[in-house]
Amino acid sequence: MIMSPVFVFAQSTSNKNEAVMVQVDTLIGRQDYEGALSLLNKIIEKSKLASESDYEALYKRAFCYYGLEKFENALSDVNEYLKKIPNDQARLLRAYINQELENYEAQLEDLNSFIEANPGNPDLLRWRASVYMESEQYDKAKTDITKLLQYDDSPELKGYLGLIYYYQSNPDSALLIFDEVIAKKPEYLQTYLYASSLMLEEEVYDLALKYISAGLKIEPANLSLIFYKGIALIESEKAQEGCRCLTKAFKGGMDDAGEYLKSYCYGVE
Numbered sequence: 001m002i003m004s005p006v007f008v009f010a011q012s013t014s015n016k017n018e019a020v021m022v023q024v025d026t027l028i029g030r031q032d033y034e035g036a037l038s039l040l041n042k043i044i045e046k047s048k049l050a051s052e053s054d055y056e057a058l059y060k061r062a063f064c065y066y067g068l069e070k071f072e073n074a075l076s077d078v079n080e081y082l083k084k085i086p087n088d089q090a091r092l093l094r095a096y097i098n099q100e101l102e103n104y105e106a107q108l109e110d111l112n113s114f115i116e117a118n119p120g121n122p123d124l125l126r127w128r129a130s131v132y133m134e135s136e137q138y139d140k141a142k143t144d145i146t147k148l149l150q151y152d153d154s155p156e157l158k159g160y161l162g163l164i165y166y167y168q169s170n171p172d173s174a175l176l177i178f179d180e181v182i183a184k185k186p187e188y189l190q191t192y193l194y195a196s197s198l199m200l201e202e203e204v205y206d207l208a209l210k211y212i213s214a215g216l217k218i219e220p221a222n223l224s225l226i227f228y229k230g231i232a233l234i235e236s237e238k239a240q241e242g243c244r245c246l247t248k249a250f251k252g253g254m255d256d257a258g259e260y261l262k263s264y265c266y267g268v269e
Contacts, residue, residue, distance in 0.1 A: 024060060033067040040064065055084050063093060071100045088114070095127075104135035122148055129160070138164045155181045155188040162194060171202055182214075189218050196228045205232045223252045230257065234264050 020039055027036035040061040047054040059081045065074035078094045091110045098107040111128045118124060125144045132141035142164050148157055162177035178195040181188065192215030199208035212229045215222065227249035233242030243265035250257035 021056070021060075024057075028060065028064065028067075031067065033064040037061060037064045037068070049084075052084065055081050059085075059090055059093075062090075062097075066093065066097055066100075069100070071097050075101065099131075102134075104131055107131055108135075122152060126157075133160070133164070133167075136167070138168050155185040155191060159188075159191055159194055162191075166194070166198055171198055174198055186214075187218060189215055189222065192218070193222075193224055193228075196225065196232075200228060200231055200235075203235070205236045208232045209236070221252075223249050223254050226252070227254045227257050231260060234260065239264065 020043060024036045024039050027033075027039070040057050043057040044054070044061065047057070049055060049058065058077050062074045062077035062081060065071070065077060074097045075094065078090055078097065082090050082094065091113070095107050095110040095114075098104075098110070108128065108131055111124060111131065115121065115124050115128060125148055129141045129144035129148070132138070132144065142161065145157055145161050145164070149161070158177060158181045162174045162181070165171075165174035165177065175195060175198060178191050178198070181191045182195070185191070192211050196208045196211040196215065199205070199211060208228065209232045212225050212232060215225045216229070219225070226245050230242045230245030230249060233239075233245060236242075243261065246257045246260050246265060250261060
């Protein structure tokens with residue numbers, strides 16, 4: 001539900017740093033953030049950020065820190081830049097940085113300002129809905145998703161709405177939505193994962209197996225569904241078949257299956 005960041009750098013207006021900034025842009029274009037950072041540190045140290053044009057280097061350094069996953073450093077630079085030169089491009093970068101830092105409140109502050117200026121932007125609404133879900137603000141997430149569904153009735157979005165009901169301990173409404181998605185888009189695998197996970201949690205193992213089997217017809221080697229099938233079979237007292245599924249899932253890389261194997265399958269032939 002999240003957009004890919006695209007940042008466009010303006011040309012430096014400082015003749016003094018123009019050649020170096022061209023090098024910086026080239027290095028950033030190659031994703032050589034360490035190389036660009038070395039040059040930017042020299043520019044910033046030498047200029048002391050004496051003029052507004054010098055702040056371009058500070059913004060680009062924030063972007064390099066972001067690319068290097070040094071998010072605290074990136075946040076410090078972009079905040080300092082925004083104090084001097086407030087603009088949407090820098091606020092967008094800050095929103096991505098705060099996303100990585102899982103600072104939901106700060107992320108929402110910038111997103112809300114973007115949406116206020118662009119209330120119909122679906123990408124921004126999707127992004128904000130994802131932040132609301134991650135921060136467990138499910139009613140607000142539901143409001144954004146409901147708006148989006150008015151012109152994008154995709155199985156992905158409808159599935160998110162089902163998940164919200166699931167997280168709000170309303171399994172009947174969640175399952176109703178998952179069934180609607182399956183009826184409309186039976187080839188969309190993720191819905192079977194949602195529905196089978198819900199049924200496992202509700203301990204309705206026969207119905208869980210129904211969703212799992214339907215999903216495996218679409219993607220027979222899906223390790224999550226094979227893992228779920230193993231759990232459902234174990235809980236349905238079909239230990240031998242269930243342990244075979246758990247073993248297959250574990251060998252395929254599902255580490256969680258190992259705990260079930262230890263608990264239920266040692267000694268099962």
